[in-house]
Each structure stands twice: as structure tokens, then as C-alpha cells.
Amino acid sequence: MRQAIRALGWASNVFWIILLFFTVTTVYSAFQLRPGFGQPYESTSGGTFTVSLPFHIDNGGLYDISDVNLTTFIKDDYGLSVSNSSTFVRLIPHGSNVSATHQMPVSVSQIATGNLRYLILNDSTLNIDVALKLNYAHVVPFKISSNLTMPWGAPLSNLALGTPSLTPTGAIIPISFENHSFFVLTGTMRLEIVDNHNNVVGERTTALNVQSQSGYGTELDVSISGDPTNIREVRLYFQTSVFSYGPLVIALV
Numbered sequence: 001m002r003q004a005i006r007a008l009g010w011a012s013n014v015f016w017i018i019l020l021f022f023t024v025t026t027v028y029s030a031f032q033l034r035p036g037f038g039q040p041y042e043s044t045s046g047g048t049f050t051v052s053l054p055f056h057i058d059n060g061g062l063y064d065i066s067d068v069n070l071t072t073f074i075k076d077d078y079g080l081s082v083s084n085s086s087t088f089v090r091l092i093p094h095g096s097n098v099s100a101t102h103q104m105p106v107s108v109s110q111i112a113t114g115n116l117r118y119l120i121l122n123d124s125t126l127n128i129d130v131a132l133k134l135n136y137a138h139v140v141p142f143k144i145s146s147n148l149t150m151p152w153g154a155p156l157s158n159l160a161l162g163t164p165s166l167t168p169t170g171a172i173i174p175i176s177f178e179n180h181s182f183f184v185l186t187g188t189m190r191l192e193i194v195d196n197h198n199n200v201v202g203e204r205t206t207a208l209n210v211q212s213q214s215g216y217g218t219e220l221d222v223s224i225s226g227d228p229t230n231i232r233e234v235r236l237y238f239q240t241s242v243f244s245y246g247p248l249v250i251a252l253v
Contacts, residue, residue, distance in 0.1 A: 035132055040150060044183040047109035047242050051150060053130075057089075058097040063137035065092040070102050073129040074150075080115055082106055082126060104128070108155075108183075112243035120245050121159055123180055124152045153180030153213075155242070161234060161250045162219075170202055170224040173234065176217040185210040187240030191220055192247070196232045201225045208240065 038054030053072065059065050068089035074082040087102040112120050128148040136142050162174030171193070179185045186209050193202035202224040210216045224231065237246030
């Protein structure tokens, strides 16, 4: 019995030595873990604006890294969700590194129809919450988080309607805006003129082809049925390759 107790004592000591060794080497190895993020860049395809975030993880420790999950949440200044996405890496063996690109798609067409419609007209700053989770040595969970900001350029920034000039048959209406977005704004802009009785008394459609970071200005000569002095408001509709937007109502009185 005494020998058995002695053996258990030795086994216990060995267990604690191994546990201590594992703990020390794990802590040491954790300090050899070097994650990093590159400079975000943007691209567009159809109605989707994509922010790409390069990242790398250098596993200079003694144990493998598994189940790497990079998750991002894009929000506006009011905390409304713009987009969220995840990138998963199954395994990074010890002594190696991995580089990848995490993509964060933002649907401009969805922005134009929901609570984020104001981003079509207004420049802003988007907040990106980044969370990196992984398992070290397959058993120790590890998490770091960070926050990034990204400027948002509105495709119809500073949209303005000038004072209409009345003609014998209608009105000449100046319209201007600046395309601060990262995509070329192609499509059509339709203008409706509404009188004091809520009747559409004039309409005009014009083509758009506005380069990124460029301004647009035109004067639309619109024929009006009835008294041109009786017009109340203008309604604008935008149909582009990236989004549909409207009506945008601008009062003339």
C-alpha cells in the first residue's frame, strides 16, 4: 500500500510538472503569435461594394493554431449594421505563417432601400469591428479585437436643385451633385414636376455617366402642362447599374 501511495505521489508530481511545462510554453508561445492587418482596399462588382482586409498570422510558437475565425462587423455612426462576414482558417502549424484576405461585401442596392438610404446622399465614416478568435495547441482559446474606420463617399453627395427659370412652355431646372463613391455612376435620372394639386405636370429623363470623384451638373428643359407658376415640387428617381433610388422630393416653395 505504501508503495502504491508513493507511486501516486510521483505520478502527481509528474502530472504537475507536465502541466507547468505546458502552461509556461503555451504562455511563451502565445507571445510568439504575431497577427497583423494590412491596408483595406475597395472594389465594386455590380451592386456590391467590397472592402478587402489583408491579414497575416505568424505562428512562431511551439504549438499549432487551429480554428482561426476572423469576423468583421461594419456599422454606421448610429450603430446600424451595414455588413458582417467571416473568414475561417482551419490550421496554422507551429513555425509557419499564413496570409489571406478577408472580404467584407456591402450591398449598395440594399443601402439605397433601407434605413441606410442617407448614405446615398451623405458622406460618412463607417466603423469596422474586427474580432480574431483561434485555439492554441488545440485546447487554449485566444481572442483579440480591434476597430478600424473607413470613409464612405456618397454617390449623390451635395445633390442640389437650382432655382427654376420659367419659359413659355415649362421650366429650366439646374441639377448638380458630386460622385464621391468608388464606382462610376451610370444609368438614368428621371425628373418629375408636381403641381399644387399633386399632379405630375412635367417629366424628363436624362442619361448619367459620372466618373468616381467627379462632379455632375446639367440644366433640364422640362415641358409643363398647365400653369408653370403652379408647380410645387420636383421628384427625382435614379436608376443606375449599382442601385435604384427615389423618389427624392425637393420642394420649390
